[in-house]
Amino acid sequence: MLSLKDAHVKIGSVEAVRGCSLEVGAGAMVGLAGRNGAGKTTVMRTIMGITKLTRGSLHFDGTDITGLEVHKRAGLGIGYMPETRGLIPDLTVEENILLPTWVTSADSAARLKVVYEIMPELANMSDRKALLLSGGQQKMVALGRALTVGTRLLLLDEPFEGVAPALAQRLSDVISALKSDDLSIVMSMSELTHSQTQLDHVWGIERGANVVAEAA
Numbered sequence: 607m608l609s610l611k612d613a614h615v616k617i618g619s620v621e622a623v624r625g626c627s628l629e630v631g632a633g634a635m636v637g638l639a640g641r642n643g644a645g646k647t648t649v650m651r652t653i654m655g656i657t658k659l660t661r662g663s664l665h666f667d668g669t670d671i672t673g674l675e676v677h678k679r680a681g682l683g684i685g686y687m688p689e690t691r692g693l694i695p696d697l698t699v700e701e702n703i704l705l706p707t708w709v710t711s712a713d714s715a716a717r718l719k720v721v722y723e724i725m726p727e728l729a730n731m732s733d734r735k736a737l738l739l740s741g742g743q744q745k746m747v748a749l750g751r752a753l754t755v756g757t758r759l760l761l762l763d764e765p766f767e768g769v770a771p772a773l774a775q776r777l778s779d780v781i782s783a784l785k786s787d788d789l790s791i792v793m794s795m796s797e798l799t800h801s802q803t804q805l806d807h808v809w810g811i812e813r814g815a816n817v818v819a820e821a822a
């Protein structure tokens with residue numbers, strides 16, 4: 607359902623990604639594993655359309671989406687959970703979760719209901735400001751926000767990084783429970799051994815290019 611081929615991406619004068627390919631099947635949960643600076647975040651941002659391909663192609667459900675804007679990709683059902691969480695501190699949990707629906711035609715009430723069913727703890731903190739949450743709680747909110755539009759493909763950038771073990775386990779359980787025939791997931795990780803979730807395939811990345819992923 608997603609096919610990234612021979613991706614090259616420049617950030618300023620740095621070629622952050624140079625010849626990276628990735629195939630994700632429908633309903634598959636795949637890992638993108640590499641050290642810090644390997645290019646994982648850039649690949650994720652490129653799939654979301656935040657950074658642009660300088661060479662290569664990107665297909666979603668067989669359609670070339672290389673030139674499509676971010677909000678249109680979100681409208682196709684692609685959701686992104688950034689490593690840095692990217693919450694707006696002064697907005698509440700609920701407002702943060704609903705942010706992506708501002709730029710898509712998603713039924714915000716229906717999606718919010720789904721998100722709260724998956725993560726009831728978010729409903730319990732819905733009116734708290736994001737700045738008052740712990741780092742792990744913020745990751746949960748960022749996952750909820752990705753889920754509001756990410757009905758077909760979820761891009762999770764190091765979802766367990768810097769999260770205390772109990773919350774990391776909860777995040778892992780939530781992500782595992784999302785597995786379905788309709789939803790594909792790409793999850794990046796800096797160390798394969800830290801992956802707590804069952805993956806169908808792991809793509810390795812080093813210095814912006816594919817490498818064979820090391821076994822955990």
Ligand SMILES: Nc1ncnc2c1ncn2[C@@H]1O[C@H](COP(=O)(O)OP(=O)(O)OP(=O)(O)O)[C@@H](O)[C@H]1O
Pocket residue numbers: 617618620621622623640641642643644645646647648649689796
């Ligand atoms: N804003 C930027 N300006 C210049 N170089 C950048 C910028 N962002 C990323 N890079 C470079 O691009 C390369 C890939 O970075 P990227 O953040 O994609 O890697 P990563 O695998 O996600 O690493 P991390 O786990 O540390 O986030 C690195 O060499 C990095 O230094």
